Amino acid sequence: MRPLARASAIAAVIIGALASAPIDAVLAQSAPKAEAGFVVSELPIHLKVGSGAAERDGTLFFTDMGTGKVLRVDPGSSPTLLATLPVGVDVMGFPTGPYKVAVEGDRLLVTQGWQDVNRSEGPQDHALLSIEPGGAVRVISRGFWNPYGLAPTGADWFVVDGGKNALFLLSQGSSEPIEYFAFPRIHHAASALQSLSPTEFPTGQPYDVDAVPTGVAVGNGVVYVALFGGFPFPDGGGEIVSIPIVATNRQARVQVGDLNAPTDVAVDRGGGLLVLEFGRFEVGRGFAPGSGRLLRIDLATGERTVLLAGLTQPATVIPLSTGGYVVTQMGGPVLRLAPK
Amino acid sequence: MSISRALPALLITASIATTAAGGDPIPGNPLIEIPAGPFVFGSDSGNENERPRRVIEGQAFAINRTEITNAQYRRFVDATGHRSAFYGGHPVLGLDDRPVVGVSFDDAAAFCAYYGLTLPSEQEYERAARGTDGTAFPWGNAPIDATRANHGAELCCSGDDSDGYAMTAPADSFPAGASREGVLNLVGNVWEWTRDFYAPYQGQAPPDIAGKYRVLRGGAWNSDPSHLSTTYRLAYDPEFRFAANGGFRCVRSLAPAQ
Numbered sequence: 001m002r003p004l005a006r007a008s009a010i011a012a013v014i015i016g017a018l019a020s021a022p023i024d025a026v027l028a029q030s031a032p033k034a035e036a037g038f039v040v041s042e043l044p045i046h047l048k049v050g051s052g053a054a055e056r057d058g059t060l061f062f063t064d065m066g067t068g069k070v071l072r073v074d075p076g077s078s079p080t081l082l083a084t085l086p087v088g089v090d091v092m093g094f095p096t097g098p099y100k101v102a103v104e105g106d107r108l109l110v111t112q113g114w115q116d117v118n119r120s121e122g123p124q125d126h127a128l129l130s131i132e133p134g135g136a137v138r139v140i141s142r143g144f145w146n147p148y149g150l151a152p153t154g155a156d157w158f159v160v161d162g163g164k165n166a167l168f169l170l171s172q173g174s175s176e177p178i179e180y181f182a183f184p185r186i187h188h189a190a191s192a193l194q195s196l197s198p199t200e201f202p203t204g205q206p207y208d209v210d211a212v213p214t215g216v217a218v219g220n221g222v223v224y225v226a227l228f229g230g231f232p233f234p235d236g237g238g239e240i241v242s243i244p245i246v247a248t249n250r251q252a253r254v255q256v257g258d259l260n261a262p263t264d265v266a267v268d269r270g271g272g273l274l275v276l277e278f279g280r281f282e283v284g285r286g287f288a289p290g291s292g293r294l295l296r297i298d299l300a301t302g303e304r305t306v307l308l309a310g311l312t313q314p315a316t317v318i319p320l321s322t323g324g325y326v327v328t329q330m331g332g333p334v335l336r337l338a339p340k
Numbered sequence: 341m342s343i344s345r346a347l348p349a350l351l352i353t354a355s356i357a358t359t360a361a362g363g364d365p366i367p368g369n370p371l372i373e374i375p376a377g378p379f380v381f382g383s384d385s386g387n388e389n390e391r392p393r394r395v396i397e398g399q400a401f402a403i404n405r406t407e408i409t410n411a412q413y414r415r416f417v418d419a420t421g422h423r424s425a426f427y428g429g430h431p432v433l434g435l436d437d438r439p440v441v442g443v444s445f446d447d448a449a450a451f452c453a454y455y456g457l458t459l460p461s462e463q464e465y466e467r468a469a470r471g472t473d474g475t476a477f478p479w480g481n482a483p484i485d486a487t488r489a490n491h492g493a494e495l496c497c498s499g500d501d502s503d504g505y506a507m508t509a510p511a512d513s514f515p516a517g518a519s520r521e522g523v524l525n526l527v528g529n530v531w532e533w534t535r536d537f538y539a540p541y542q543g544q545a546p547p548d549i550a551g552k553y554r555v556l557r558g559g560a561w562n563s564d565p566s567h568l569s570t571t572y573r574l575a576y577d578p579e580f581r582f583a584a585n586g587g588f589r590c591v592r593s594l595a596p597a598q
Contacts, residue, residue: 089431198538198549199389199575284444284579 031290032310034337040308043326043334045071045079050328052100052110053316060326061108062334063098070098070110070131082108083131086122088115095330100150100316102157106133109140111147111159128159128170141170143177149216149264151223153245158223160213167213167225167243181243181250183211186229188237196232196283209237215276215316219267220299221245224255226262226275233281238262240275240297256297256304261287264316273297274307274325276314287313294327294337308337365455366412369511371402371592372468372521379467380474382541383571389540390571393474396463403460403468404589406511406524407439407532408451416451423447426581437510439530439587445554445578448533448588457590459535462573464591465557468519469526469570477570478519478526484568488517489528492562499562507561507584527568530587531556538575554578560585 034040048066055061060073061082068087071079087097096113103109107130114125128140128147145163152158155172158180168177185208194201201207209230217224222242229237238259241252261278268274279291292311295304312331319325324338364370379398383390410428414436417424426442427433433441443451445459452458460468469478479488486503490513493500499507503514509529518524526532538553539545553575559568562585567574576586 089429195577196580197574197576198553199573283577284581286582 032308032332032335035305035307037340038307038324038337039340040335040337043073043336045073045334047071047328047334049095049097049330050332050334051098051315051330053318053326053328053334054101054103054108055318055320055326056103058322061101061103062328063101063110065095065097065099065113065330068097070101070108083135083137085110085112085129085137086115086124088113096146099148102150102152104130104152107131109150109152109157111144111150113146128157139175141175141177143170143175144168148214149226151216151218153218153223158216158218160216160225162212162214162228165211165213167216167223180223181225181252183213183225183227183241183252185209186211186227186237186239188234215262215264215266217265217267217273218245220271224265224267224273225252226259226265228261228263228278232283233261233287235260235280238277240265240273255299256302259295260291260293263314266317266319268296268319272299274317274319276311276317276327278313279311289331292329294325308335311335365457366404366408366590367415369404369406369408369412369589372405372523373402374398374400374464374468374521376400377472379472380470381463381466383474383569386569386571387573389573391541398463398467399593401460401464401467402592403464403523404591405522407530407587407589408448409436409511410434410438410440411436413440413443413451416454420450420454422450427584430584432507433584435510437512438508439511439525441508441530441584441587442581443533443587444581445533447581449535451588452590455590456592458593459533459588460591461593462534462536462555462557464593465526465532465534466570468521468523469558471520475570477517478523479517484527484565487514489514489525489559489568490561491528491559491568492564494564496564496567497562505561509561525558527558527570528563529561530558530585531560531563531574531583532558533586533588538573549575552577556586 032040047064051065052063058075062071068085070083072082073079085098099111101110110129112127112129115122126144127142130138144161147159148162149160157170159168165183166179167181169180170177187208212228213225214228215226222244224242227239236258238261239254240256242255243250243252260280262275263278264276266274275295277293279287282288289312290310292314294308296307297304312329314327314329316328327335376399378395381396382393384393425440475481490503490505490509534555536555537551538555556574
């Protein structure tokens with residue numbers, strides 16, 4: 001993610017403060033709280049900077065942006081290391097490395113960032129990778145900059161690029177992604193920003209920020225994309241948009257607005273949406289520990305239910321085939337939310 | 341003037357004498373003496389909040405030759421337990437010789453206080469950056485170029501590497517852009533916190549502004565020409581510590597705090 005393509009005079013960089021904080025310290029500040037009817041527990045896997053998650057037949061797969069590890073966890077077993085991918089810190093201070101993971105047949109797909117900003121570019125940077133059954137890592141495409149989110153769709157893949165602020169479609173057998181939709185900037189009333197700087201955000205002047213797509217999901221005949229928004233991440237400044245899967249004249253519709261920096265979106269069983277909010281941004285602290293949430297959105301009524309609150313920089317949510325959900329956090333443990 | 345007010349002033353005078361003898365409190369970052377005397381402050385050609393241009397009488401002070409570096413800030417953190425700079429671990433922004441960034445006003449003020457110094461006032465900044473006759477830049481009135489300052493792209497607010505640095509440059513770089521007293525990077529590289537609250541130069545600040553914001557000066561590595569000025573005033577929430585282009589330097593000041 002790159003929150004500041006059009007920065008203010010003060011260039012701000014956000015995530016990362018808590019990503020390297022001891023997890024115990026983070027947990028001491030916030031204990032996740034589940035909605036009535038659910039119970040939350042920690043999964044027995046340690047991720048330094050939790051990132052992607054996927055599931056197939058009860059087996060879970062995770063990516064760790066702190067170590068570069070791609071891990072497999074079979075039911076009742078200890079984690080197995082499948083691959084180690086490059087990690088780093090990007091030019092604006094964000095951790096980067098293996099982002100999201102998806103299962104496709106007997107292989108895994110991983111969206112991959114890059115190495116440290118002051119290192120030479122590597123062959124697996126800015127890429128969609130596959131991890132083959134024997135553990136070999138193969139580059140499917142390097143046609144991205146910051147390919148943060150991934151959603152398989154039939155034989156193709158949708159990828160959102162948080163650097164190019166666009167949704168791409170990559171077809172099987174091709175290494176050249178096609179730009180499917182470019183996200184315009186999001187407009188904010190200046191009032192949300194004036195408290196930060198009266199000289200940079202004068203009264204009465206609207207301000208717009210990069211949309212920064214972070215999560216993508218396919219369902220109900222559309223592509224859902226989480227738009228994180230940009231600095232200084234005013235409350236309610238993020239949104240989920242839907243884009244019909246059609247050949248031409250694609251339009252994005254705001255499906256869910258008034259979100260606090262959404263990082264992921266998934267289609268729940270029954271067709272509703274699961275949305276992860278990264279948290280509330282505070283001038284003195286950045287994204288406040290414990291301010292992230294998992295929401296469930298009823299698409300028919302628009303009703304939103306907070307399934308899980310008190311999260312610290314959550315990255316990915318997946319619904320489990322056996323019921324319940326798994327949530328990874330950049331600043332905390334991997335959580336399972338199960339029905340009581 | 342009360343005794344409590346007068347006494348520190350005397351001590352500061354004595355300290356400057358010590359500085360002249362080689363007693364710089366921050367190792368590797370000498371204090372450059374700026375003599376008392378009249379100087380031009382403000383501008384009639386910039387933004388409304390820079391007006392009016394006038395001549396005021398300045399007191400003597402001494403200012404760090406460079407912005408405070410990561411190495412210097414780390415020594416302070418190690419000695420005091422103060423929180424680290426937000427970008428202290430960044431592969432570029434956190435390099436030892438680069439100016440520290442990702443510090444709030446209080447972080448910066450605490451650093452200076454630890455060494456018996458303060459942040460500059462806006463007047464001290466302008467006197468150091470413009471000389472006595474109100475030049476446009478520390479080096480004079482010649483336009484800014486890639487040899488004199490670490491600046492950004494023409495269009496706000498992206499960094500570029502036309503000056504050799506995509507982000508921050510070493511604090512002792514750009515000697516061609518030094519002030520006549522030899523102070524470096526007073527324009528460009530990083531915005532620098534001052535100790536002044538943001539307010540109009542004349543009249544009262546509106547209630548929603550008064551006492552709420554501190555002023556940063558000088559522009560930064562991502563600043564466009566409109567921000568790269570010795571008179572531009574950037575007001576910001578003093579708690580903000582996520583600026584990848586916000587740093588500071590210290591002064592030994594005779595002027596009373598505002």
